[in-house]
Amino acid sequence: MLDINLLRRDLDTVVAALNRRTPAQTFLDVPRYQALEAERKTLQTQTESLQAQRNSLSKQIGQLKAKKENTDALMAQVGEIGDGMRQCTERLDALQAELHSLLMHLPNLPDPSVPDGTDEHGNAELRRWNPDGQGPRAFDFPVRDHVALGEPLGLDFELGARLSGSRFTFLRGPVARLHRALAQFMLDMHTQKHGYTECYTPYIVNREVLEGTGQLPKFRDDMFWVSRGGDEQQAEQYLISTSEITLTNAVRGQILDAAELPLMFTAHSPCFRSEAGSAGRDTRGLIRQHQFDKVEMVQIVAPEHSMAALDAMTAHAEAVLQALELPYRVMVLCAGDMGFGAVRTHDLEVWVPAQNTYREISSCSNMGAFQARRMQARYKTAQGKNEFVHTLNGSGLAVGRTLVALLENHQQADGSIAIPAALRPWLGGVERIAAPGDPV
Structure with missing residues (x-):
């Protein structure tokens, strides 16, 4: 959530920053905001004036009572003033609620370092990496996609659909073991090498928790609701x-000591998304599912360290891809392609041979104080002042998409999958997996 004082001090700057994402009126009805703010100022002035009048009359009443003189007329005036103050307070409460709702629907402001652009075509490449330092692997046999490779290994889309509908998948046998190994490998890398604390969190949350991280109210239709x-x-x-x-809401409503920062959390969990508005997109395979697993990274830091933390978190996600010998590139998202709460985002896109393109596998974002203000998550500075923390999050990585990339990039001519050396300890040392019954 943006600081309301920022709008009050410099509305033009806020509108200009929102315009970098998309036309500002998409988010902010400026005339409506100005009308609400003007009425708020008027009512606050009236309330303060009425309070001063009541204080003055109360003092006079006290003096008259001390002289044992009649105070009925003044008491009647105080009563009328009280009625007026109650009316002002009720209207002020309604105005504040409407202003709060307006703020809850405003996205974060892009950092000045973020490139301009309206969609993915405005994103800028920061770097790319390949196992051999040259380019993605050149195959000397026809490339198969992860569906053709995975089905003999236990990837069952038909059973998933029978059980739960479209965009659900059932895994069994070698591919299920590979999926589990990938998640454990990622968790161990982030905890043992990158300094994150492993967590296990609830999969069901209350409305106010989603408001804290910005999924609500804007993205309610993207969520699965439960009863x-x-x-x-x-x-x-x-x-x-x-x-x-x-993970981010773990600091909700807290005032942390500066010495506690940074906090670094990681967790492996299923993720549930309704994929509203994605009809017809990525209908084949694992790229876009209603249920998928992800290893998440979250950092809670002091404001002056958040951009450095974003670079570090990006490097942590890259380390997973490098260990798995998967070609990728790092993109900085343009203002129009960033998520709702981000001030700057780095996307990692892994090479998918069957599609002959890069696909997103991780998104690392600096959210600034946007989520912290919604959650009321603060820390006490060395000067003893309470300030909002900055929050960051990133995929480290999306397990299903990593499985896709591993199957396709490490496929062999016989349909088996070569296992990168770094992953083998999590698979009992095997160097290759194949369909049950096939020689390995």
């Missing part, structure tokens, strides 16, 4: 779309 059988009074709850939600 408890027979409990009609249950609070509004949702399945998490990422463990960023729970």
Whole structure:
């Protein structure tokens, strides 16, 4: 959430920054905001004036009572002033609620370092990496996609659809083991090499938790809503779309000591997304699912360290891809392609041979104080002042998409999959996996 004082001090700058994302009126009805703000100022002035009048009359009443003189007329005036103050307060509360709702729908402002652009075509490449230092692997046999490679290994889209509908998948046998190994490998790398604390978090959260990280109110249709059988009074709850939600909200409502920062959390969890608006996109395979697994990274830092933390988090995600010998590139997203709460985002895009293109596998974002202000998450500075922390999150990595990339990039002519050396300890040392019954 943006600081309301920023709008009050420099509305033109806020509008200009919003315009970098998309036309500002998409987010902010400026005339409506100005009307609400003007009425708020008027009512606050009236309230302060009425309070001063009541204080003056109360003092006079005290003096008259000390002289044992009649105070009925003044008491009547105080009553009328009280009625006026109550009316002002009620209207002020309504105005504040409307202003708060307006703020909750405003996205974060892009950092000045973010390139201009309206969609992915405005993103800029920072760097790319290949195992051999040259380019993605050149195959001397026809490339198969992960569906053709995975089905003999236990990737079952038909059963997933029978059980739960489209965009759900059932894994069994070698591919299920590979999926598990990838998640454990990522967790161990982030905890043992990168300094994150492993967490296990709830998969169901309350509405206010999603408001804290910015999924609500704007993205309600992208969430899966849940209810408890027979409990009609249950609070509004949702399945998490990422463990960023729970990890970041771990500091909700807290005032941290500066010495505690940075906090670095990681978790492996399923993610549930309705994929509203994605009809017809990536209908084949694992790229876009209603349920998928992800290893998430979250950092809670002091404001002056957040951009350096973004670079470090990006490097942590890159280290996973490098260890798995997967070609990728790093993109900085343009203003129009960034997520709702980000001030700057780095996307990692892995090479997918069957599609002959790069696809997103991790998104690392600096959210500034945007989420912290919504969560009221602060820290005490060395000067004893309470300030909002900065929050960051990133995929380290999306497990299903990593499985896709590993199957396709390490496929062999016979349909087996070569296992990168770094991953083998999590698979009992095997160097290659194949369909049950096939020679390895």
